[in-house]
Amino acid sequence: MKIIRKELKFYWTMIKPLQTGLLLLTGITGFISSRCSVINFVKFSGLTLSLFLTIAGTTILNMVFDRDIDLKMLRTMRRPIPSGKVKVKEALLMGTIMCLIGLILAFMLSLLYGILIFAGILFDILVYTILLKRKTSWSIFWGGISGAMPILAGRTLGTGSIDTIGIMFALSILLWIPTHIMTFNMLYFNDYKNAGIPTFPSKYGFKNTRMVIALSSIGASIAIGIGITALGLSWGYLRLLAILSAGLLGLAIMSVLKPSEKINFGLFKYASLYMLIAMLLTTIGSVS
């Protein structure tokens, strides 16, 4: 029992619970925003389970493929695979099984939904992690596309087709992801440099990276604003979103004009909180 608990603890850290949780929330938000009958328990459970399995499975597989990089970075060298707490083959098997079960479930729910989930896995593992991460700093764009898939897939499952609102929601996630990754690139600049991973700060400098973060934050808030407006949520929700967007904009401007590690990390935290609140507002606004 103790061994199982220990293993579960390792896998819990390997699925990056906060990141997986937020992406899962985006998928659920996408589905609920379609105002499809949420009471349909089977569909809702299927969506939640398939998203969780594929997102968590993909994250584990990423850790398998990035284990040599993780070992070179102070921030990640204690992760279960590089530290030898979890065997590579075991993690590979676990990640693959989780992705496969998630995919089968997804295709059982809807063909289009399954294709989008499959595309998300493909972009993340093959295009982002295996092909581009070690070659170009622009790889985050492709990582962003895979991160945007859950919300698009969730909405598509609800509406039955890919629509403009879904694309705007996906765009907001795609633009939010650089804020997340680039902040880490700057905070752990030497780590990435030692591991030989090309990043925006190493290629274009800190100043330009801050500018990109600021612009992508603004872009993300515009995209989510358009999505929520098109969804027809009441003025109250739009007002609150406008307030939070103003905060994001202010912080983005501050990070460019008065750059510091604290402001950068603050912007990263605010952007994550912003996305979380935006998702919750969309969910509550859609059902109320």
Next chain:
Amino acid sequence: MSKISIPDRILLFLTALVSGYYVINGLEKYQGIVTLYFTIAFGILIITAIFLTIFSFEILKEPVIVVMATFIPLALSLGLIYKYLQEYHLLYLFFSMGGLLSILITRYLAPKRVATLALIIVHGISGIIIFLLPIIIYTKGISSFYFLLVGVGGGLISLGGILLSTLRFTKPILAAEKINALLPKLLFLASLGFVIGLSLE
């Protein structure tokens, strides 16, 4: 500057939550311009609570935050003036704009004492309006008893603003640690007073 404790973080979260709830559900009953004023007031209250949670009290050193925080009592008092004393609205709007401008200019260009004085005057006058107007309105029988809570909130938020502005003095009224410890409580109680008072006015 001290770090923010967990209970204070919870209070700041509740401040943002209560204010956010009012922004979503409470502002539909007002006329356009009052909605705008109250959106600004509650919006800045929300952002201030989030910024304090993320950056701790260090963010208060930023001049732009001090200027931003002035909008809370100013926008709220402007909304109240427009609603209950419309004939004075334009006059008070000019005062507000002048006050904001003077805070902005003195913060960056004038000596500390002058900047603090400007801040205290603007915070003080807007705070007095938020504090006294509900009392006057209630005694005239126009609003319910609960509207007095808006006044209490106004008093608290102005107290916070004035205490913070005295930090720039060589001898502040209270030590920075004490003011920092008070601030989340003041913000929460003020937001609660505003929301209950305005909802049940």
